[in-house]
Amino acid sequence: MSNPYLSATIPSPCYVMDEAKLKANLELMKRVQEESGATIILALKGFSMWSTFPLVKQYLKGCTASSVWEAELAADTFGGEVHAYSPAYKPNDMEALLKHCCHISFNSLTQWAQYRDQAKASGTSIGLRINPEHQEAETELYDPSAPGSRLGVPAAQLEGVDLTDVEGFHVHNLCECDSFALERTLAAVEEKFAKWLPKMKWLNLGGGHLMTRKGYDVDHLIAQLKRLRETYDLDIILEPGSAVAWQTGPLVTEVVDIVENQGKIAILDISATAHMPDVLEMPYRPTITGADLPGVKAHTYRLGGNSCLAGDVIGEFSFDHELKPGTRIIFEDMMHYTMVKTTFFNGVEHPSIGILQENGEFRLVRQFNYQDFKSRLS
16 A cells, blocks of 8 residues: 555645544543543643544543643634643633633642632632652653652642642643553552542543553553542543544655765755754654664665754664655654644744545645744744
C-alpha cells in the first residue's frame, strides 16, 4: 500500500490528522470510561485541533483548560464540561473562567483563599492541586513532582487547614506513563492525603496516562480506577492530551536544498524551533518514515530547518535513497504537543493543517498566510 502522505493533494508543509486513527484511540477511551466508571476529558494543552471536535465530543465529556483562552475555546467549539487549572489566576482571569467552568482547581492555598467565595457564588466545584512528591516523569522538563516544583500543594501544607469548601483534589505527575506508574502514584497519594480523600467528591488524576500506546495494560488501568472510585466513593477524572492524539498523524515536509559542510545537510521547509520545538527543548529525536540512525542506511544526512537560528537542526538520519529538492520527509506522530506549540518565528511558512478522512480523501482545513503572521505583531 502506498503512503497516503506522499500524495500531491497534501501540501507541504502540513500537519495531517488521520481520522481513522483518532477514532480508534477514542474507542479505547470509551471502553475505559464504561468499564471503570471514570470520566475522561480532553486536555487542550496537548491537543486542541478543534476541527476534529465534532468527532471527539462523541466520546469525551468535555475539556480541561489551562488558561482563559483555552476555556473559551472549549466552550466555543466543544461544549460539555469545562474544567480549569492554572499555576496562577489573575482577577480578570477568574471572572472570565467562571462563566465557562464547572470545576476549577487552585495551585496554592493563597489562590484558593483569594477566589473561593467568588467560585462558590458561581456554583463552580472547587479543587486544590496537590503534589504527591512522587516522581515518575523521565524528563526533568516535564516533571511536576520534581524537588522545588511550583506545581501543587504538599500534604504538610494542608495540616490544620479547614478545607470545607474544597470538593476535589487534582494530582498530575505523569508524562506518557504506563498504568503501573499510576499505581505507584496512587499509593503515594493515598499515603500522604488519605485523611482528606473521604471528604472529597472528586479526584482529578490529570494527564500522562498513555493508554493508547501499544503494550499499555488497559485492564490494569481500569482496575486501578475502579478500586479508587469504589474505595473512596469519588468521581474519578482523567485528562490526557497525548493519549487522545497518539500516533494519529504526521508533519509532512519536503527537502528544499542540499548543502555540504562536513557531510550532507538537507534543508527542509519546516523549522525545528518554530514547528517542533520539543526537538530542541527536551530534546528528543523524532521518528521519520523510512529513515534510521546515521550510517545504518546508504545515505546519511543532517536535517536542518529553514529559520536563521544556527541551532535549528533536527538531527542525523540515514535513508535508502539520496535526498533531493522535493523529496518528502514524513515526521511521524506530530499531532499532540507539537501543533499546539508552534510559532511564526522568523516569518517562516507555517505548516497547513488537514485531515485524512476515513474514506481516504484529504481535506485541507487551514492554510496560513502573511496576515496570520502580521496579526501576531504590532
